[in-house]
Amino acid sequence: MKTWHCTLGILLITAVTLLLEIPVNTWLTSATLSMIFGTTALLYMAASCLLGSRWRAVESVFGGLDRVYETHKWLGIWALVLASYHFVFKANLDEWNSVPIFELPKYWTRLARQLSYVALGLIVLLALNRKIPYSQWRWWHKLSGPLFLIVIVHWLSFKSPITLSSPVGVWVALFCATGVLAAVYKLLLYPCVGRAGEYRVAAVSRDKGAVHLTLEPVRQKFAFKAGQFAFLAMQEKGLREPHPFTIASAHASNGQIEFVIRGLGDYTSKLCECAKIGMHADIYAPYGRFKRPAHAKQEVWIGAGVGISPFISWLQDAQAKDFDNATLVYCFNPSRAFPPVEALQAMAEQRGVRFIGNPGGLDALVDSLHHAVGRTEPANVHVSFCGPKGLLLKVRELMTAQHIPRANLHIELFEFR
Incomplete structure (x- = not known):
């Protein structure tokens, strides 16, 4: 699956199922387009949570975790674009017989609407800002899951023609529920169940602002294929955030694994400077589908x-x-x-x-x-x-x-x- 398959597919399914719930004579209105775009933006956020979970099944669908994160990025961008239209134009008409799924006082309903747009904008802007140090960026980005809940509250509390028993309601509810489960897994469970093994730095070679690390397994080793990458988290202050690096070695029977890392940012520069023999690291792996083409002449x-x-x-x-x-x-x-x-x-x-x-x-x-x-x-x-x-x-x-x-x-x- 490619990025445009995902974004366009979600938009089309949302549009078709939503149009079934409203009168035909209101289809070509700004309100209808606003409702479609707002609902799609919600689903793009749910899909972003799903893609950020690092589940193996999701990686297989997209052909590699690098493709997953590329789609994850564009889902956030398009969610903000569509949500901006939804925020500006009213998404309701008298002919729709709109009611909230879960009724809240008007103050909280209005506040949830405004906060949901601010939350989405904050998530996207923080995610795309390369000037933020990686350690801070990662913790800010962890707020994506909790902020997604605010957007769900907005959907449930705002008047709309969507009911939970309708096709579009079932579609949105299932998608959002999956997104919440994925966000909870990534935020709370992944550090425990996603760990492939604990490793120890066995050799360090430095030159020209880069470092070559060789690590050996302490407790558990994992099998990987040439061309895959791993998330490396050193068990040292300031280096605990998992960071993706391509594995620079083939699978060995002794379980050793190697990385070639250049100090291009605050995290990698510190790692290149501080890495030494005896340090321990958690490695989450393997990921990626970068393989040699079969039968190439x-x-x-x-x-x-x-x-x-x-x-x-x-x-x-x-x-x-x-x-x-x-x-x-x-x-x-x-x-x-x-x-x-x-x-x-x-x-x-x-x-x-x-x-x-x-x-x-x-x-x-x-x-x-x-x-x-x-x-x-x-x-x-x-x-x-x-x-x-x-x-x-x-x-x-x-x-x-x-x-x-x-x-x-x-x-x-x-x-x-």
């Missing part, structure tokens, strides 16, 4: 900065094969390259992967795609990418120039916020 792997991590795990996967058809392009800043280019080149050559170091410009990317197209048809070339959005746009342009289908591009979303 030519593969081009493009990793930029710490986006090289999933490709390191691919190279270490003892069960993988057909490396002679792969080209690894490492895009890096010479002053910040970590792991070192020489180490990655040796690792690639050991597995028979063609390696290209790209310290800047697009020449290496053009060469890698041209080389792949020269060995097979463009339709048989598959590109796997992990890196910033700016470079992703360039990769798409180069693929178009080489007539490689857009569908042959597989990406791991680089940012969650």
Whole structure:
């Protein structure tokens, strides 16, 4: 499922079931549109809670937790857009025979309406503000669940043509109930039941503002596949917030797991500076669906900065094969390259992967795609990418120039916020 499938699907189902409850002659009015948009905004919030639960079933539907969080973000944005229209335009007509599902005094009914819009705006603005330190942002974002309850109170207490026994009422009630359960699970139960294992830092390597961590299991280890990621929470003051990092190693029998982390924000900078051997960490994992394409005749792997991590795990996967058809392009800043280019080149050559170091410009990317197209048809070339959005746009342009289908591009979303 893609983001637009989710947003458009919820909107259409809400619109159809709601139109069944009101007179046909009122369909083409601002009040009807306001009611549809307001109800859909409520359901977008419920869906955001559901997507934020990290349930395995939800991840499977979207094809990876990175896609889940991308949809989660856009649901919040569209909820605020639709709620703004609903807030401005009256969502009631005399012909509707509107009654509240749960009646409250007028003061509290009006207050719930105003607070619900303020709550939604606060959630979205806080979620999208990158200037807020991660530790503070995470705790503010935890308020999403409780604030969602205010919006539900507004729906139940405000006059509308929706009844709990109607199709739209059943649709909204079930969706909201699922959203509340998901929010309660994430807020209270996930730290207890979602933990995959406790680990100890066994080795630390630092260079150029980055750190390479090797952790070994203390109590419980978990199996994972090359290309997946985990939420790492160090058991140290200021580093306890679970933070997503791509696993930079393949699954090993001894349970060891590795991460390559660059200090790009307040949390990662502190982690790079303070991490030391002997520290303990909780790891919630595994997540993600970043896998090598099956039956690809030519593969081009493009990793930029710490986006090289999933490709390191691919190279270490003892069960993988057909490396002679792969080209690894490492895009890096010479002053910040970590792991070192020489180490990655040796690792690639050991597995028979063609390696290209790209310290800047697009020449290496053009060469890698041209080389792949020269060995097979463009339709048989598959590109796997992990890196910033700016470079992703360039990769798409180069693929178009080489007539490689857009569908042959597989990406791991680089940012969650």
